[in-house]
Amino acid sequence: MSRAEIFNRIRTGLHIGADDQQRREAVQQRLQARAANLIPQRAQLPHDACIKLFIQMAEESAAELIELQHRSELAAAVEHWLSENGLTQLVMASDENLQDLQWSGNGALVREERVAEAGDEASLTNAFCGIAETGTLMLYSGPDSPTTLNFLPDNHLVALSASSIVGPYEEAWQKLRSTVGTELPRTVNMITGPSRSADIEQKLQMGAHGPRRLAIFLIREE
Amino acid sequence: MANPRPRVGLFVTCLADMFRPEVAFASVKLLELAGFEVEVPERQTCCGQPAFNSGDRKDSAAIAQQTIEAFDGFEYVVGPSGSCIGMLHHYPELFAESDPWHQRALELKSRAFEITSFLALHLDMDKLSSSFSGKVTYHDSCSGLRELGIKKQPRVLLSKLPGVQICEMEEAETCCGFGGTFCVKYPEISNRMVGNKSDNIRATGADTLLAGDLGCLLNMVGKLKREGIEVQARHVVEVLADMVDTPAIGEAKGV
Amino acid sequence: MEVTSQDFKKNAHIALHDAKLQRALGNLKAGFPGKRAAAIARLPEFDALRDQARDLKNHILAHLDLYLEEFENNVTAQGGTVHWCRTAEDARKTILEICRQQDAKTVTKGKSMVTEEIALNEYLEANGVTPVETDLGEYILQLRNDHPSHIVAPAIHLTLEDVAEAFHEHHQRPKSDDPAVLMQEAREMLRKQFVAADVGITGANFLIAETGSTIICTNEGNGDLTQTLPKTHIVVSSIEKVVPTLEDMTLFLRLLARSATGQEFTVYNTLSTGPRRTTDQDGPENFHVVLVDNGRSDMVGTELQEMLRCIRCSACMNHCPVYGAVGGQTYGWVYPGPMGSVLTPQMIGIENAGLLPNASTFCGKCEEVCPVRIPLPKLMRHWRDKEWEKHLTPGAARSGIGIWAFFAKRPALYRWLAQSSNLFLRLVGGKRGRVRKLPLAGGWTDYRDMPAPSGKTFMQQWQERK
Numbered sequence: 051m052s053r054a055e056i057f058n059r060i061r062t063g064l065h066i067g068a069d070d071q072q073r074r075e076a077v078q079q080r081l082q083a084r085a086a087n088l089i090p091q092r093a094q095l096p097h098d099a100c101i102k103l104f105i106q107m108a109e110e111s112a113a114e115l116i117e118l119q120h121r122s123e124l125a126a127a128v129e130h131w132l133s134e135n136g137l138t139q140l141v142m143a144s145d146e147n148l149q150d151l152q153w154s155g156n157g158a159l160v161r162e163e164r165v166a167e168a169g170d171e172a173s174l175t176n177a178f179c180g181i182a183e184t185g186t187l188m189l190y191s192g193p194d195s196p197t198t199l200n201f202l203p204d205n206h207l208v209a210l211s212a213s214s215i216v217g218p219y220e221e222a223w224q225k226l227r228s229t230v231g232t233e234l235p236r237t238v239n240m241i242t243g244p245s246r247s248a249d250i251e252q253k254l255q256m257g258a259h260g261p262r263r264l265a266i267f268l269i270r271e272e
Numbered sequence: 273m274a275n276p277r278p279r280v281g282l283f284v285t286c287l288a289d290m291f292r293p294e295v296a297f298a299s300v301k302l303l304e305l306a307g308f309e310v311e312v313p314e315r316q317t318c319c320g321q322p323a324f325n326s327g328d329r330k331d332s333a334a335i336a337q338q339t340i341e342a343f344d345g346f347e348y349v350v351g352p353s354g355s356c357i358g359m360l361h362h363y364p365e366l367f368a369e370s371d372p373w374h375q376r377a378l379e380l381k382s383r384a385f386e387i388t389s390f391l392a393l394h395l396d397m398d399k400l401s402s403s404f405s406g407k408v409t410y411h412d413s414c415s416g417l418r419e420l421g422i423k424k425q426p427r428v429l430l431s432k433l434p435g436v437q438i439c440e441m442e443e444a445e446t447c448c449g450f451g452g453t454f455c456v457k458y459p460e461i462s463n464r465m466v467g468n469k470s471d472n473i474r475a476t477g478a479d480t481l482l483a484g485d486l487g488c489l490l491n492m493v494g495k496l497k498r499e500g501i502e503v504q505a506r507h508v509v510e511v512l513a514d515m516v517d518t519p520a521i522g523e524a525k526g527v
Numbered sequence: 528m529e530v531t532s533q534d535f536k537k538n539a540h541i542a543l544h545d546a547k548l549q550r551a552l553g554n555l556k557a558g559f560p561g562k563r564a565a566a567i568a569r570l571p572e573f574d575a576l577r578d579q580a581r582d583l584k585n586h587i588l589a590h591l592d593l594y595l596e597e598f599e600n601n602v603t604a605q606g607g608t609v610h611w612c613r614t615a616e617d618a619r620k621t622i623l624e625i626c627r628q629q630d631a632k633t634v635t636k637g638k639s640m641v642t643e644e645i646a647l648n649e650y651l652e653a654n655g656v657t658p659v660e661t662d663l664g665e666y667i668l669q670l671r672n673d674h675p676s677h678i679v680a681p682a683i684h685l686t687l688e689d690v691a692e693a694f695h696e697h698h699q700r701p702k703s704d705d706p707a708v709l710m711q712e713a714r715e716m717l718r719k720q721f722v723a724a725d726v727g728i729t730g731a732n733f734l735i736a737e738t739g740s741t742i743i744c745t746n747e748g749n750g751d752l753t754q755t756l757p758k759t760h761i762v763v764s765s766i767e768k769v770v771p772t773l774e775d776m777t778l779f780l781r782l783l784a785r786s787a788t789g790q791e792f793t794v795y796n797t798l799s800t801g802p803r804r805t806t807d808q809d810g811p812e813n814f815h816v817v818l819v820d821n822g823r824s825d826m827v828g829t830e831l832q833e834m835l836r837c838i839r840c841s842a843c844m845n846h847c848p849v850y851g852a853v854g855g856q857t858y859g860w861v862y863p864g865p866m867g868s869v870l871t872p873q874m875i876g877i878e879n880a881g882l883l884p885n886a887s888t889f890c891g892k893c894e895e896v897c898p899v900r901i902p903l904p905k906l907m908r909h910w911r912d913k914e915w916e917k918h919l920t921p922g923a924a925r926s927g928i929g930i931w932a933f934f935a936k937r938p939a940l941y942r943w944l945a946q947s948s949n950l951f952l953r954l955v956g957g958k959r960g961r962v963r964k965l966p967l968a969g970g971w972t973d974y975r976d977m978p979a980p981s982g983k984t985f986m987q988q989w990q991e992r993k
Contacts, residue, residue, distance in 0.1 A: 053611035056766065056820045060592045063828030077593040080586075080771045081737050087579050087778040090572045107791065165809045168718050184792040193806040201751045219780070223773045233605065234738045236803050236810045237755065240796040245748040248788075249664035249680060250706040251687050252554040258663055259714060259721075260748020260795065284985055290945045291952075291978060293985035312989055317941040323932050325889060325908060326924060327915030331932035338936060418891035447848050451888025456970030457924070458536065458886055460543050463974035464852040465888075494975030497961055522961040522978030 086220045093183035093218035100182040100217045105268070107185025111243030112256065114265040121269050124209055125151035128174060131207065131265055133157060139171045141203065144194040147176040148209065166202035173199040174207045177266075178229070180215040181222050184242055187266065188222050190230070191237040200239055206261035208241075212270045277309040281343045283351030283360070283384070286318045287486035288507075292521060295486060298513035299352045299387050305513075306395040308348070315342035319359040324366075325452055333366040337373060340380050349384040352509055353485050354416020355452075360384040361419065386416055387509055388484055392425035397432045402514040405435030409478035410508070411469070411492065412445045413485035426484055426508050436511065439476040443468070450491035466495040474501050480520070481505040493522040528646060528674050530875055532859035535882035542853040551684050552854050555677075559845040562789025563896070570785065580778055581900040584836035587770060591827060594736045594769045595818070601739025605801030607814035615645035618819045622647060622728070622761060625815050626656050629759050631725035635717075637743060637750035638662035639730030640678050640839060641765050641819055643861045644874070647728075658728075659720045661749035663713055670697045676855030676863060679787050679841040684854050717749070727753040727811065731764035732838070733779060734816070737772040740800040741816060744783060744793040751797055760799065760811035765819050767835040779838055782898035786840035822873050830909045834869050836899040843893035843903060849886055858883060865893035865903040872910050881919055884910035942986055949980045956980070 066073070095103060105115050118127055132140060142148055144163040153161065166173055175195060177187045187208055191197045200206060216222050219240075226238070245260030256262060280303050288295040296312075303310045320335035339360065343349045351357045361384065363377035385393075408430070416422035430436045449455060449465025456462075469492055473481055481496070481503050483489050493505045504520035519525055531538060542548055567573045587594055599609045610625075612618035626634060634651065636642065636658050648658045648669075660669040664682035668675060670693045675681030682690070690709055695702040698712050729750050731741040741762045743750045754760045770776045784790040803810030826832055844850040844864025855863030860880070862870045868883040884907035893903040914920045920928075934941045956962050956979020965972045982988065 052613040052617055052820070055613050056611055056818075056824050057592050057595075059820075059824035060595075060827050063824065063826075063832075064589060064592075065828065066592070073590055073593060076586075077590050077597065077771070080775075081597060084737070084772045084774055086774050087583070088572055088575055090570060090576075090781070092570070111791070111794070168722050186792055186796075191803075191807055191810060193804075193808065196808040196810075197751070197755050198809045201748050201755065219777045220774055223777070232738070234740055234798060234800040236800055236807055238740075238798040238800075239751070240792075242792045242794050242796075244794070245746070246794060247663045247710060247747045248558075249662070249667065249682050250690050250709060251551070251685075252558045252680065252683065253706050255707050255710045257714070258710060258747035258749065259661065259717065259752055286945070289985045290949045291980045293980075293982055293988050296985040296989075312986075315938045317935045317938050320935065323928055323935075325911065326928045327908070327911030327913070327920060328928050328932065329912055329915070331928070331936070335932070335935050338938075414888065414890035414892075418895055445892075447888050447890035447892070449848070449888060451890070453924070454885075454888045456968070458539070458849075459970040459974060460536075461539055461849055461852050461886070462888075464543055465848050466975065468848075490978050491975065493978050494961070494971070497976040497978075498963075498974065518981060519960060521981075522976060524958055524960040525981075 089218045089220055090183065095182065095217055100215050101212050104180050104182040104185055104215050107182065108266055109185070111185050113185065113243050114263065116265060116267050118267055118269045120271050122152060124267055124269065125153045127267055128207055129154055129157065129159060132159060132172060135205070137171045137205065140174055141166055141170050141199060142174045143176065143196065143199055145176045146194065148174060165196040166198035168202060170203040172205040172207060173203040174209065175199050177208050177210040178214065179222050179225055180210050181219055181240070182215055183218050186240050186242045188226070189239045189241065190235045192235055197237045197239065200241065201260045203261060205263045205265065207265045207267065209267045209269060211272055212268055213272060277307055278347045280308040280310050280348045280350050281346035282310055282312050283316060283349050283356060284312060285351050285353045285356045285486065287490065288352055291490060292486055292507065294510055294515055294518055295352050295507040298507070298509040298515045299350070301513040301515070302387070302391055302395065302509060303350060305399055306391060311346070313342040319356040321355065321359040322452055324359065324362060329366060336363045336366050336377060340373070340376050343380060347383065348390065349380065350387050350390045352387045352507060354386045354413050354420050354422055355485050355487060357384050357386040358415035358419040386420050386422055386484065388426040388429060389420060389422050392428055397429065400429065400432045400512060402433045402435065402511055402516070404433060404511045404514065404516045406480050407437045407439050407478040408480040408482050409439050409441045409473055409476040410444060411448060411481065411483040411488060413483055413488045414447050416484055417445060422484065429512055430508070433511070439478045441472040441476045443472055448488045448492050450487045452487065455491060466491050470495045470499055470501060473503055479503060482508045482511060484508050489521055497522055528861070530860050530879060532871060532875065532880040532883055535857060535859060535886060538857040538859060539853045542857045547686055548684055548854055551686050552851060555680070555683050555845065556851050559789060563786060563842060563845070566785040566789040566791060573785070576778065576781055577898050577900055580782055580898060581836065583775060583778060584899050588767070588827065588832055588835055591767070591769070594771060595766060597736040598734050598739060598769050601736065602801070602816055605739050607739065607801045607816060610815060610817045612817060613820050615819070615821050618645045618763065618817055618821070619647055619650040621817055622763065623651060623654050623656065625759065625761055626651070626726050629725050631656055633657045633659055633720065633724050634726040634728055635659050635661050635720055635724040635753045635757065636665070637729035637745065637753045638665050638681065639728070639763055640861060641730055642728065642763050643675060644821065645819060659724065661717050661721065661753055663710060663747060666713055666717065667693060670694070674856065677841060677844060678839055678862065684856060721752040721756050724757045726759045726761060727757040728761045728763060729754050731762050731768055732783065733776045734764055734769040735773060735776055735798070736769055738800055740798045742776060742796060742798045744780070744796050746794045748795055751795055754799060755810055758811055759813040759815070761815045761817060762799065763817045763819065765821070766823055783838055783840055786842040786896070786898040826873060831869070831873060831906060833901050834906055836901050837866055838899060840898055842896040842898065846892045846896045848890065848892070849888070865907070869903060869906040869910070877910055877913055877917070878919055881914050945984050946987060949984045952977070952979050
């Protein structure tokens with residue numbers, strides 16, 4: 051009932067007659083073209099400069115950046131970060147990019163591969179890509195990358211390949227479509243820095259409901 | 273004379289006519305200095321903005337037609353108010369595009385200018401001289417600023433006068449709270465806005481407030497005087513035309 | 528919520544004399560506008576993006592039915608359900624019905640103005656479902672039984688002390704006036720709710736036709752927990768939020784955060800497409816999109832269509848000197864400031880909300896900062912035209928304008944009126960050059976002096992010189 055009424059009112063307002071072919075074509079054309087609108091110059095850079103911009107913007111958003119030469123250094127760097135912060139628990143995605151890491155097994159670190167639960171101290175996930183324009187991470191849900199890992203734990207640790215960093219958001223959409231197709235996963239996250247709120251007297255406080263800290267492990271070479 | 277001087281019709285504006293004739297005389301003087309023949313058409317009254325902003329489109333349109341006819345034949349229509357000239361620029365909205373008056377309104381719009389923007393285009397600024405001396409602060413009136421793009425023009429003109437030192441106030445572009453009938457329809461809110469404005473004016477330490485619209489000026493002067501703040505106020509053309517011997521707006525006549 | 532837009536002037540009087548509110552409003556003035564200006568200064572393309580965004584919105588609105596159809600098809604194809612609601616009541620009933628199907632006791636909610644618009648919380652509560660607001664600002668308001676005063680910073684009208692008191696009362700903890708401690712308290716309290724909720728309700732910043740996705744843009748992460756943890760995710764959105772593609776959404780995202788809070792980008796921009804896939808380890812099993820019309824389809828094709836471009840960034844109210852003086856609750860309904868002064872009369876009737884579009888000096892600042900270039904003063908004037916046509920303009924104002932126009936249309940009489948008024952004011956102004964009290968002009972002289980004319984009218988003097 052409501053549906054027909056709403057459509058009727060819109061079409062009456064737009065003075066749409068019976069023949070609507072031209073409008074339909076315009077819509078299909080736009081949907082299929084998936085054309086970019088204006089892309090700021092800032093984001094149109096050679097790859098090296100994109101990486102530099104990503105680091106700058108991510109740090110500006112209060113993310114922590116840890117640069118690694120190779121993925122083989124990831125486990126040690128994560129262990130180090132956790133122990134420095136007095137943390138002994140890590141939940142991980144079963145992401146293939148996080149398999150075969152060389153965990154030292156030293157210390158009291160308890161590692162589990164599962165979805166996140168309330169009370170989890172830290173999580174480790176793998177970013178699909180980084181977007182230099184604003185220092186933004188893109189992650190998406192899948193069998194091996196549950197979304198709760200990105201939001202429930204107090205600390206969110208993210209592995210990011212430098213090679214996956216793109217300039218503008220538009221490149222990330224292209225990359226996403228070429229990986230998953232035009233049907234999106236249940237959740238696609240763009241994350242820029244840790245959680246925050248300024249709802250009390252406009253004074254910015256970090257760590258509202260999502261992770262208080264976001265640590266990005268940027269891996270230079272694969 | 274081979275080339276007669278181009279004719280400007282002065283749009284006096286109600287407030288200049290009634291409260292501050294000096295503003296209209298200063299405008300005439302400056303336009304003549306810029307080489308124009310100035311006339312004051314008899315049939316002009318108000319631009320119609322009070323009706324337009326109250327939703328009374330019928331009376332607005334009638335007044336617009338009267339104004340369009342009054343200024344027929346002038347190469348330019350110039351007035352000392354961004355608000356009133358801005359209203360002239362709204363006239364085309366009052367007529368359907370099929371209505372011949374629409375075209376006439378567009379044509380008037382193309383000839384209608386606020387005075388400082390007009391002088392910035394047409395006056396050889398080296399001709400400006402003024403005995404005025406002092407620290408001034410400039411309020412950007414909303415209609416002039418946002419409808420007609422007037423920001424630099426008065427400042428450029430003032431910069432040609434060696435005696436004028438401009439001290440910009442905080443929030444120079446924030447509305448003073450006049451808003452035509454707004455100031456009597458919502459007096460308490462208007463009072464808060466003009467109170468903020470007078471605080472910002474006082475904080476500059478300027479001894480003179482200048483602006484390009486008498487509505488705003490009357491509002492701000494009224495508040496400054498009520499609060500006992502010793503800042504004088506003038507329309508910018510009074511300073512530009514070196515007509516600063518008369519008492520400032522709202523000041524006692526020095527007997 | 529109770530509509531008090533008719534009492535705008537009374538509300539304004541109270542607000543102007545509320546020292547605490549005025550302090551809180553100072554926080555707004557000192558924050559958003561400066562941050563926005565700084566963000567824009569870093570993006571030279573900002574104005575060009577605004578032009579594109581305006582044009583794209585116009586294109587969308589001219590094809591609104593078709594993009595909505597496409598959106599619906601793709602939501603359905605991804606296993607979600609779209610519900611069409613013509614009125615606020617339809618929307619409330621639809622949402623309650625979904626909650627009942629899930630046998631829901633509690634629902635968590637992300638920040639959503641459209642659920643304020645349809646007064647969802649009151650309705651759910653009355654029907655045995657407990658809504659829990661999870662955005663920090665909204666949570667504070669819910670504890671205080673209060674309503675948002677701003678569409679982005681809902682609790683902007685409150686001070687730290689207000690929050691401290693509310694938390695002390697409801698959390699049974701020692702009172703703290705440290706914002707960090709207060710936020711930590713809210714985090715702990717709400718964590719249990721996120722996990723326990725049966726249904727999560729969020730709004731949507733945009734609906735993407737191409738993919739059937741909805742997106743929320745938040746800084747706290749509460750929206751993400753709201754829509755990921757419960758078994759059912761309900762998105763409530765108004766119909767004009769549809770955009771064609773991800774690329775088109777991106778155009779608006781570049782404008783939204785910068786215009787709103789002056790951030791380069793909101794912390795969490797999250798796309799939701801359908802329910803969890805069979806192989807997913809988390810996420811909701813049910814995905815519903817409730818599309819709310821509530822008067823919007825009637826705006827299509829009218830002068831008010833331009834208002835449907837609004838992306839709810841709040842820049843207009845952040846920069847409005849009237850909003851800055853009286854705050855959002857003075858406007859008496861859900862949407863305050865300039866955008867509210869255009870939208871509210873459409874939704875609750877111009878006869879109830881006539882004071883809102885009149886509460887503007889037409890200073891034009893709102894239009895200057897609007898990311899989609901909505902001519903807000905023109906649209907407020909449109910409502911004044913409607914009031915005049917319907918004889919809703921207050922009698923005194925109407926007859927005042929009528930008498931004045933009678934003179935203004937007759938130049939000779941107008942000259943006489945100007946001369947008489949001029950003479951009168953000069954007489955009462957005397958040598959002081961100004962008047963402190965004037966009969967029938969209390970609105971002016973209660974607060975300011977009236978400068979007296981400096982001499983005869985210009986027209987008189989000009990005639991004499993000739």
